[in-house]
Amino acid sequence: MHEHKPISFMIKHFKMLIKGRIASLIVIVLFITVNTCHSQNSASEISQKYRSWILGSASIDYSHALIQQRYKAIIKNAEEAERKYQRDKNKDGIPDVLLSAPFNVSNDKNKVSTLLSNYLFPLSLAYHLAPSEKYGLSNTYYQSEKVEQQLLEIFNNLHAHGWTAGVDIGVLHMDKYPQTGYIGYYSGLSLRCLGYALSVFLNKELLQEYGILDRELATLDFISKEVGPEYETPILWQQNGFNTDAVRSMFNVRWCYILSMKNSQDQQQELIYFSKLLNKSLQIADGWADMIKPDFMGYHHKGAYLTAYAPFGFHVASILVAHLDGTTYQVSQQAINNLSQAVLHTRIYCNKYDAPRSAAGRFPDKLGSSVKNLPAFMYLSHLTSPYQHELKGAFNRLWDEDFDGFKNDYLNNVKCGISYTGSMGEIEQSLMLAMSDVVAEEDPNGFWYYPYGGLGIYRQNDWLVSFNGCSKYIWDYESSKGGENQFGRFSRAGVLRIMAGGSPISAEGSGYHNSGWDWCKLPGATTVDMPFELMKQKKYKNSHRLFTTESYLGAVHIDGQHAVAAIKYNAPVSYDTPLKKLKADKSFFFFEDYIVAMGTNIQGLSDGNYPVQTTLFQNGLPKINSPSSLNGEKLTKAYHQEIKEKEVFLSDAQGHAYYIPKAAHLIVEHKIQSAPSDDGRRNGSGYFTNARLMHGSEPEKESYLYFIHVNGGSEGAEKLVSSHKYLFSIVQYNKHAHIVRYLKNKVTAYALFKAQVSLNDEIVEESNVACLAMIKNIDDENIELVVQNPELGKIDEVTSYNEINEKIGHASSSVQAVELTLKGQWQMNQKSDEVSIVKQDELHTVVRFNCFDGQRVISCLKKK
Numbered sequence: 001m002h003e004h005k006p007i008s009f010m011i012k013h014f015k016m017l018i019k020g021r022i023a024s025l026i027v028i029v030l031f032i033t034v035n036t037c038h039s040q041n042s043a044s045e046i047s048q049k050y051r052s053w054i055l056g057s058a059s060i061d062y063s064h065a066l067i068q069q070r071y072k073a074i075i076k077n078a079e080e081a082e083r084k085y086q087r088d089k090n091k092d093g094i095p096d097v098l099l100s101a102p103f104n105v106s107n108d109k110n111k112v113s114t115l116l117s118n119y120l121f122p123l124s125l126a127y128h129l130a131p132s133e134k135y136g137l138s139n140t141y142y143q144s145e146k147v148e149q150q151l152l153e154i155f156n157n158l159h160a161h162g163w164t165a166g167v168d169i170g171v172l173h174m175d176k177y178p179q180t181g182y183i184g185y186y187s188g189l190s191l192r193c194l195g196y197a198l199s200v201f202l203n204k205e206l207l208q209e210y211g212i213l214d215r216e217l218a219t220l221d222f223i224s225k226e227v228g229p230e231y232e233t234p235i236l237w238q239q240n241g242f243n244t245d246a247v248r249s250m251f252n253v254r255w256c257y258i259l260s261m262k263n264s265q266d267q268q269q270e271l272i273y274f275s276k277l278l279n280k281s282l283q284i285a286d287g288w289a290d291m292i293k294p295d296f297m298g299y300h301h302k303g304a305y306l307t308a309y310a311p312f313g314f315h316v317a318s319i320l321v322a323h324l325d326g327t328t329y330q331v332s333q334q335a336i337n338n339l340s341q342a343v344l345h346t347r348i349y350c351n352k353y354d355a356p357r358s359a360a361g362r363f364p365d366k367l368g369s370s371v372k373n374l375p376a377f378m379y380l381s382h383l384t385s386p387y388q389h390e391l392k393g394a395f396n397r398l399w400d401e402d403f404d405g406f407k408n409d410y411l412n413n414v415k416c417g418i419s420y421t422g423s424m425g426e427i428e429q430s431l432m433l434a435m436s437d438v439v440a441e442e443d444p445n446g447f448w449y450y451p452y453g454g455l456g457i458y459r460q461n462d463w464l465v466s467f468n469g470c471s472k473y474i475w476d477y478e479s480s481k482g483g484e485n486q487f488g489r490f491s492r493a494g495v496l497r498i499m500a501g502g503s504p505i506s507a508e509g510s511g512y513h514n515s516g517w518d519w520c521k522l523p524g525a526t527t528v529d530m531p532f533e534l535m536k537q538k539k540y541k542n543s544h545r546l547f548t549t550e551s552y553l554g555a556v557h558i559d560g561q562h563a564v565a566a567i568k569y570n571a572p573v574s575y576d577t578p579l580k581k582l583k584a585d586k587s588f589f590f591f592e593d594y595i596v597a598m599g600t601n602i603q604g605l606s607d608g609n610y611p612v613q614t615t616l617f618q619n620g621l622p623k624i625n626s627p628s629s630l631n632g633e634k635l636t637k638a639y640h641q642e643i644k645e646k647e648v649f650l651s652d653a654q655g656h657a658y659y660i661p662k663a664a665h666l667i668v669e670h671k672i673q674s675a676p677s678d679d680g681r682r683n684g685s686g687y688f689t690n691a692r693l694m695h696g697s698e699p700e701k702e703s704y705l706y707f708i709h710v711n712g713g714s715e716g717a718e719k720l721v722s723s724h725k726y727l728f729s730i731v732q733y734n735k736h737a738h739i740v741r742y743l744k745n746k747v748t749a750y751a752l753f754k755a756q757v758s759l760n761d762e763i764v765e766e767s768n769v770a771c772l773a774m775i776k777n778i779d780d781e782n783i784e785l786v787v788q789n790p791e792l793g794k795i796d797e798v799t800s801y802n803e804i805n806e807k808i809g810h811a812s813s814s815v816q817a818v819e820l821t822l823k824g825q826w827q828m829n830q831k832s833d834e835v836s837i838v839k840q841d842e843l844h845t846v847v848r849f850n851c852f853d854g855q856r857v858i859s860c861l862k863k864k
Contacts, residue, residue, distance in 0.1 A: 350370045352400075378433045397441045658708055707724050788855070815850050
């Protein structure tokens with residue numbers, strides 16, 4: 001039976017209910033208001049923080065010489081812009097740098113790009129950069145009425161001639177993303193609008209005062225909308241990563257638009273989307289997609305790019321991530337970790353600032369970009385991650401104020417191009433870390449293999465050796481319609497480069513000169529010595545970025561002191577050269593300061609019967625009498641000698657020792673050498689020395705074997721004649737396998753080119769697939785066994801660059817098991833998800849290694 005409440009109670013209860021709901025509503029409104037205010041404050045703080053990054057903070061220390069030098073470089077850049085702006089005028093007195101006809105992307109993209117970057121931005125920056133009388137830093141452009149009118153003249157000129165919302169700035173393929181999974185930026189102008197974006201951001205109050213901010217924001221919105229919410233599509237979020245060009249350029253442009261917006265609610269929504277897209281961009285990308293790969297290499301054009309694109313993408317991303325840190329728009333911890341590791345790896349494959357030429361894409365003469373991107377370490381070191389301390393130590397090792405490249409390429413490089421990193425705030429923040437008590441790290445030592453670049457890096461003491469190849473996953477080289485890298489087709493033909501010379505160590509200091517460099521004679525590589533005119537790329541399409549038919553390209557190491565790298569090189573045959581066939585099974589064994597180089601199954605054929613060769617070294621010389629040696633004789637003048645069927649020991653001009661037990665046909669030269677530049681537009685010459693093993697014009701089953709002692713000198717070369725016998729045991733050296741045992745440390749390395757072939761080894765009987773392996777004898781009963789399968793398992797058949805579509809472009813790797821049959825009975829010391837014993841009898845033990853993504857798998861085994 002229900003109890004009836006009096007009317008007074010019901011009225012009281014109703015009033016309490018209403019009061020409670022109103023209170024709840026008030027709480028909700030307050031929450032939304034507070035949260036909105038916080039977001040508004042965050043956006044405002046980000047904007048102010050970015051402005052301080054450009055101009056320097058209110059407490060910038062102008063007493064420091066480097067800050068003064070950066071300041072003076074900015075003013076000098078503005079002076080140059082002003083001088084050129086005023087110098088050339090047409091008959092009506094209008095500066096020639098301005099547009100005089102309606103904008104047309106085909107005709108005017110270079111002019112507009114120059115106008116935005118070389119005039120509008122330098123003047124905008126100087127207009128807002130306050131002088132410091134105390135430290136003698138004058139700036140006549142600061143808040144100058146004359147400069148103000150020049151800026152307005154440029155903005156109005158651009159607008160009057162079609163630089164408005166809807167302007168055609170080139171072909172942007174964001175609209176094809178749902179079909180292809182790729183975004184392409186194919187116009188030089190679409191990537192070069194940052195000078196305009198930064199100028200709008202810096203001048204937004206001025207533009208508002210003159211009533212033209214809305215129109216400039218509309219233009220800025222339009223030219224950056226491809227990375228804005230207007231182009232959001234469901235497929236965009238199905239795959240990780242993003243176009244590296246967009247990260248290093250378009251993200252900056254959109255960033256300036258967002259921070260210049262007037263409507264705070266729209267600004268918040270833009271920041272939410274921007275953060276989401278940036279976060280996606282910094283996730284690990286599968287297949288051939290940009291930007292960060294599972295091995296932390298940077299990708300663009302479906303390949304590793306170590307000196308362009310990727311390092312600048314990392315730098316820009318680190319700036320943006322740092323500005324968003326601590327706000328409601330900060331990226332995920334995983335994004336920070338991925339970017340931190342990608343940046344840290346740049347200092348592994350560079351020595352000190354130079355990357356291997358074979359991994360420089362179409363820019364073989366631009367290897368030292370890491371000095372420009374050094375502050376990326378600094379930005380990320382301020383963010384919470386497991387890598388903070390490592391980033392700081394790496395930064396302080398690389399920071400070298402006395403290095404000429406530091407001054408020329410970084411400190412005084414204040415121009416704005418595709419990206420902009422020459423700000424006052426950047427040098428200010430960098431100096432804080434450089435002047436801190438953080439101890440600089442030692443030079444990294446060890447061995448690293450990057451399966452997504454086909455790149456092996458071996459570092460001992462302060463020197464670096466790189467190995468690079470191509471495969472069905474790694475293209476051979478990249479050129480361009482503009483003519484870059486016309487002679488690069490052997491760039492990844494199993495190239496071995498030693499970088500150990502110079503102060504600091506560099507490519508140039510290590511003998512890899514540009515002027516006169518012979519593009520057919522690449523150290524370690526097996527190539528065809530053809531005339532440059534025949535080697536030169538004739539057509540752009542289908543003649544570069546070619547994949548081979550082989551997946552065998554890999555490397556594996558034990559303890560960083562011992563490693564093996566190998567390739568089944570099958571040169572892509574392009575229709576525009578006389579090359580018909582070029583094959584070689586090549587391996588390099590790294591043991592402390594020594595390298596053992598092997599090649600078997602060498603085959604070659606070309607129209608014109610050009611000789612096949614394996615180059616030991618090619619060194620540029622500062623002068624003709626720079627010494628090298630041959631069989632103990634010092635070479636200090638022009639020299640050419642051919643040696644056949646003899647034992648040879650020699651040293652190059654860098655002081656590295658070589659020993660060839662039997663040189664079937666060796667050519668050694670010390671000469672003035674002429675060759676075209678990489679773009680073929682001019683010829684250069686220089687003093688060079690080289691040594692090459694010649695294999696004939698139509699080799700079928702040729703081979704070679706030689707030893708290197710890094711920094712061994714002429715004495716080390718002669719010593720190798722006898723010492724190689726007690727240092728190394730050549731266990732097997734044929735078309736099936738290359739096996740070398742380093743007797744000193746009881747380490748055996750295996751490059752197994754053929755599956756299911758009985759081996760001559762004491763421990764390994766055979767492998768079910770082609771693979772690489774290493775064994776270290778811990779004692780008489782225990783071994784450490786490391787295995788790598790170079791097959792990534794992404795695709796079954798070889799493809800072409802243009803056929804890598806959305807489906808396979810993001811293809812994931814799959815487990816590629818290796819089963820090694822060991823002689824005798826063995827047991828595992830500990831359980832492993834990656835290693836198992838699948839079969840055993842009285843004579844053999846079959847061990848299965850679940851290899852994945854080109855990474856090594858380690859196991860410790862004990863004799864039963």
